[in-house]
Amino acid sequence: MPVAGRSFFLLPLIATAEFSLSLRREGYSFDAYRYVFSDPDFVSSFGYSALIAACTIVVGTVLVLPTVYLVRLRLPWLRPVVEFIVLLPLIVPPIILVFGYLRMFSSSSPFPLTGTARGSDILLICGYVTLTLPYMYRAIDTGLQAIDARTLTEAATILGARPATILIRVILPNILVSIMAGAFLTFAVVIGEFVIASLLTRPAFGPYIQRVGVAKAYEPAALAILSFIITWIAMGLIQLMAHFSPNVQRENR
Amino acid sequence: MNLIDPAVRAGVTLHLSQITKRFGRHEVVSDLDLEVRKGEFISVLGPSGCGKTTALRMIAGFEHPTTGRILIDGRDVSRLRPDQRNLGMVFQSYALFPNMSVAANVGFGLKIAAMADRNIQRRVAEMLELVGLTGLERRFPYELSGGQQQRVALARALATKPAMLLLDEPLSALDAKIRLSLREQIRDVQTELGITTLFVTHDQEEALSMSDRVAVMNSGRVEQFGTPLEIYNRPTTRFVASFVGTLSILKARLLDPARGVVEVATATFKNLEIPRGVARGGHLSLAVRPEAIRFGVYKGDVILRGKVIGVGFYGSVIRVRLIVGNETITIDTFNTPLSSPPLRGEDVDISIDPKSVFVMRAE
Amino acid sequence: MSRRTDVDGPESGLVGSGYPRPDKLSATLKMFAQKQPDWSALIGVAPFFAFAAVMMIAPTVALVADAFVNRQGQLTLKNFVDLNTPEVVAAFAESIKISSASAVLGALIGLGLALVVGRGVSNSRVRSIVMTFCGVASNFSGVPLAFAFIATLGRLGLVTTALNTIAGVDIYDAGFDLASFWGLTITYLFFQIPITITIMMPAIDGLRREWREAAAILGARSWHYWRYIGLPVLWPSLLGTLALLLRIPSVPLRRPTPSPATR
Numbered sequence: 001m002p003v004a005g006r007s008f009f010l011l012p013l014i015a016t017a018e019f020s021l022s023l024r025r026e027g028y029s030f031d032a033y034r035y036v037f038s039d040p041d042f043v044s045s046f047g048y049s050a051l052i053a054a055c056t057i058v059v060g061t062v063l064v065l066p067t068v069y070l071v072r073l074r075l076p077w078l079r080p081v082v083e084f085i086v087l088l089p090l091i092v093p094p095i096i097l098v099f100g101y102l103r104m105f106s107s108s109s110p111f112p113l114t115g116t117a118r119g120s121d122i123l124l125i126c127g128y129v130t131l132t133l134p135y136m137y138r139a140i141d142t143g144l145q146a147i148d149a150r151t152l153t154e155a156a157t158i159l160g161a162r163p164a165t166i167l168i169r170v171i172l173p174n175i176l177v178s179i180m181a182g183a184f185l186t187f188a189v190v191i192g193e194f195v196i197a198s199l200l201t202r203p204a205f206g207p208y209i210q211r212v213g214v215a216k217a218y219e220p221a222a223l224a225i226l227s228f229i230i231t232w233i234a235m236g237l238i239q240l241m242a243h244f245s246p247n248v249q250r251e252n253r
Numbered sequence: 254m255n256l257i258d259p260a261v262r263a264g265v266t267l268h269l270s271q272i273t274k275r276f277g278r279h280e281v282v283s284d285l286d287l288e289v290r291k292g293e294f295i296s297v298l299g300p301s302g303c304g305k306t307t308a309l310r311m312i313a314g315f316e317h318p319t320t321g322r323i324l325i326d327g328r329d330v331s332r333l334r335p336d337q338r339n340l341g342m343v344f345q346s347y348a349l350f351p352n353m354s355v356a357a358n359v360g361f362g363l364k365i366a367a368m369a370d371r372n373i374q375r376r377v378a379e380m381l382e383l384v385g386l387t388g389l390e391r392r393f394p395y396e397l398s399g400g401q402q403q404r405v406a407l408a409r410a411l412a413t414k415p416a417m418l419l420l421d422e423p424l425s426a427l428d429a430k431i432r433l434s435l436r437e438q439i440r441d442v443q444t445e446l447g448i449t450t451l452f453v454t455h456d457q458e459e460a461l462s463m464s465d466r467v468a469v470m471n472s473g474r475v476e477q478f479g480t481p482l483e484i485y486n487r488p489t490t491r492f493v494a495s496f497v498g499t500l501s502i503l504k505a506r507l508l509d510p511a512r513g514v515v516e517v518a519t520a521t522f523k524n525l526e527i528p529r530g531v532a533r534g535g536h537l538s539l540a541v542r543p544e545a546i547r548f549g550v551y552k553g554d555v556i557l558r559g560k561v562i563g564v565g566f567y568g569s570v571i572r573v574r575l576i577v578g579n580e581t582i583t584i585d586t587f588n589t590p591l592s593s594p595p596l597r598g599e600d601v602d603i604s605i606d607p608k609s610v611f612v613m614r615a616e
Numbered sequence: 617m618s619r620r621t622d623v624d625g626p627e628s629g630l631v632g633s634g635y636p637r638p639d640k641l642s643a644t645l646k647m648f649a650q651k652q653p654d655w656s657a658l659i660g661v662a663p664f665f666a667f668a669a670v671m672m673i674a675p676t677v678a679l680v681a682d683a684f685v686n687r688q689g690q691l692t693l694k695n696f697v698d699l700n701t702p703e704v705v706a707a708f709a710e711s712i713k714i715s716s717a718s719a720v721l722g723a724l725i726g727l728g729l730a731l732v733v734g735r736g737v738s739n740s741r742v743r744s745i746v747m748t749f750c751g752v753a754s755n756f757s758g759v760p761l762a763f764a765f766i767a768t769l770g771r772l773g774l775v776t777t778a779l780n781t782i783a784g785v786d787i788y789d790a791g792f793d794l795a796s797f798w799g800l801t802i803t804y805l806f807f808q809i810p811i812t813i814t815i816m817m818p819a820i821d822g823l824r825r826e827w828r829e830a831a832a833i834l835g836a837r838s839w840h841y842w843r844y845i846g847l848p849v850l851w852p853s854l855l856g857t858l859a860l861l862l863r864i865p866s867v868p869l870r871r872p873t874p875s876p877a878t879r
Contacts, residue, residue, distance in 0.1 A: 005725075005729055005809075008805075008806075009749070009753060009806070009810075011768055011774070011775060012764035012765055012767070012768040012806060013764065014774065015764065015767040015768035015773060015774035015775065016760075016763060016764040016767045016768070018767070018774060019763075019767040019774075062663075063663060063664050063667055064664070066660050066661065066663075066664075067660070067661045067663075067664035070657045070660045070661050071661065073657075074654050074657040075654060075657050075658070075661065078661065082661075082664075085665075085668045085672070088668075088672055088673075088676075089672065090859075090860050091859070092672070092676050096675075096676055096679055097672070097675055097676065099675075099679050100674070100675020100676055100677075100678050100679040101675050103675070103678055103679060103682065104674060104675055104678055126667075126671045127671075129667070129671070130671055130672050163656075163660075185751070188751075188752075188755045189755060192755060192756075192757065192758060192760070194758050194759075206758065209758065209759045209760065210758065210759050212759075213759035213762070213763065220759060220760075220763045221763050221767060223759075223760065223763075224759070224760035224761075224763045224764055227756075227760045228752065228756060228760065231751075231752045231755050231756070232748070232752045235748045235751040235752050236748060238748075238751070239744055239747075239748050313829070313833055314832070314833070315829055315832075334832070335829065335832040335833045336832050336833070336834075336835045336836055336837055338833070339835075340833055341833070341834075342829070342830065342833045344826045344829070344830060346824070346826055348824065348826035348827055348829070348830040349830075350827060350830070350831070350844070350845050350849075351849060352845065352848040352849050353844075353845075361831070361834055361836070361844070362834030362835050362836075364844075365834060365835045365836045365840055366835055406830075409830075409834070410833075410834075413834060413835065419833075
């Protein structure tokens with residue numbers, strides 16, 4: 001990459017890192033990080049968001065995997081419809097989604113989900129499943145394309161397996177790597193998300209960062225670096241998974 | 254092999270002179286000399302990695318030779334860009350432009366050459382008729398079968414009236430049946446237009462059946478350059494003999510170098526041509542084509558006895574494998590209503606005509 | 617199974633690439649006309665469609681419908697008319713200006729960089745680092761991003777002070793402001809460019825070497841290739857990327873945040 005590009009992307013990170021280390025007047029220190037880690041809100045909000053991310057990944061997989069699989073194999077005519085639905089979250093901004101939820105599931109509605117904490121959690125997970133649908137779908141679809149799901153299914157059917165068994169015992173293990181890729185991406189998105197979580201008033205990591213950002217000076221810089229590192233780890237894990245993938249298909253050039 | 258004859262010079266379209274290509278330390282093409290006469294259909298045949306595709310890409314201008322010169326119609330093009338060489342090329346993967354209709358694909362080269370639209374249309378129609386795709390002008394590549402795509406690619410390559418046509422394994426990606434019919438169609442079009450053509454393939458059947466002459470390449474060198482008949486019947490190197498066609502190789506011992514007497518299993522061959530430098534009692538290999546062996550006992554032939562271990566049915570031909578001593582011999586026999594092929598496990602007599610045997614040094 | 621189902625072209629990331637495929641739509645229509653739907657398979661995909669209907673489509677429709685209804689439940693456009701105050705209009709205009717500028721710039725620069733990386737970097741290690749970085753940076757938004765740029769180009773940011781001490785240039789005196797049009801655009805570019813690279817890379821990898829070679833041997837120069845083949849093939853993906861980038865990003869640069877100014 002050209003030098004200009006490199007410095008555009010590296011300078012803000014260097015500057016933030018430098019700033020996050022300069023809490024003490026006399027020199028660099030990790031004090032800002034120490035304060036962040038010792039803040040109980042940091043631990044609880046990060047834990048909450050991680051839990052929500054895990055739920056999102058499970059719900060997303062359960063929703064997307066059978067659909068992609070069936071559409072690929074038995075309902076190819078539905079494919080354009082599914083592809084369109086999956087692109088919707090990229091077009092509809094989260095803020096519209098969440099205001100829609102607040103209206104549909106308000107305490108005066110037949111499903112007053114926003115009235116309770118548990119209900120709001122469910123809404124939050126649903127919102128995140130929607131938000132990350134494009135990533136999850138693309139990851140699983142690519143995975144299914146790579147393993148020749150049709151032949152595997154036919155082979156398993158001849159051996160007497162039922163459709164649900166095939167999906168769980170044959171297809172799922174073979175595309176676990178793709179699902180993981182989608183999962184890490186989902187994790188990264190959920191951890192940093194702010195709009196939905198704050199409008200549903202959930203104690204998530206995104207709103208926490210926002211709060212700290214308004215109230216403090218050095219800690220937000222430390223948080224920025226931390227969130228960058230967390231995402232980096234998630235992405236690095238995707239790369240690592242892809243590397244160990246048993247069926248890496250490369251276009252012959 | 255020096256084929257450069259000044260009298261033919263005038264009619265030479267392509268002349269490769271001492272071409273060498275190295276990628277790093279690896280020499281892919283070594284001292285390649287080749288002359289292709291105007292209107293000839295030449296195949297470059299060889300296993301994958303023999304340098305044939307690199308040679309073609311150097312002619313096209315996608316690679317540059319490390320040393321040596323490339324002349325097209327007497328003009329040195331070695332340092333020209335591909336777009337300056339006026340060539341036509343068909344790729345293994347069709348390489349049709351996916352965003353363009355059939356007509357736009359075929360007319361692309363003419364458009365680049367700034368030809369008037371009306372003339373482009375006329376030429377496109379002409380080309381599509383030539384390859385038998387009239388009426389598909391407005392289709393897109395993804396709406397065509399592989400065979401159709403490759404015919405469009407052929408039409409596109411020919412539309413600009415190139416000095417020469419380069420075909421890079423154009424049939425490898427196609428089904429067997431389409432491959433056969435397209436093979437004939439390519440040759441027909443080539444004959445009709447009289448365009449000099451270089452065809453790169455690893456399929457010996459394609460090379461032998463389509464070409465005026467075949468250059469057999471192995472590890473960067475041309476092993477033999479000759480007509481299909483010469484290549485098949487009189488291979489000059491061991492590689493050519495074994496790469497082109499099927500061969501049964503028998504271990505043999507030289508009994509009498511002067512009179513060409515050689516012992517194989519239980520039989521002796523006489524009057525064979527012995528390679529120089531093999532002493533009496535030395536080891537040799539005898540190579541025989543499957544169609545040069547007959548079942549039964551024929552006078553004047555050398556008779557061997559063997560056990561049938563496999564019978565394969567190929568329509569008009571039946572291929573029988575048998576064990577003679579410690580070696581496997583392959584025999585092709587015509588499938589006629591009168592004859593019945595031998596059965597597995599049967600002991601049979603076979604006759605080999607000594608004149609059809611190649612004698613080679615033992616490995 | 618006579619219909620071709622597995623012959624989709626190279627998939628290009630999030631935004632489905634490709635050229636017009638009339639057969640796809642007509643296949644959908646044909647299916648509705650056919651008699652025997654695959655019921656068990658339809659039941660299998662029902663949860664997905666139910667979720668999409670309840671959690672994606674219904675809330676959006678409900679909210680959009682709300683916008684056209686007044687407190688008495690009558691249809692009206694008054695809600696929009698009420699928005700027509702100078703402040704709201706100015707805010708919208710500024711927002712749209714910034715998001716379109718950063719989207720277009722992000723798409724163009726991103727495409728350029730993606731081409732440089734996709735065609736120039738053959739080392740798979742370097743490539744994978746670049747792609748990972750793009751994945752990270754495209755998720756870098758909100759407060760962390762705002763802080764990163766305040767620490768860089770803010771009034772006392774690293775680059776600002778460096779330029780001042782080394783070159784003697786005070787960019788704030790020269791009229792620069794991080795909360796201005798250009799400041800925000802530059803900030804947005806930090807994730808717009810990586811998003812573009814991430815999405816465009818598969819499409820660029822889908823450009824086959826043979827197309828270029830076939831064009832060259834037909835007499836095309838490099839710019840002919842890009843004009844007639846390269847860019848038209850990338851165009852659908854690029855448009856998709858642009859649509860994605862146009863979503864107004866929220867980076868709270870304008871908020872009165874304690875900044876490095878307190879240092």
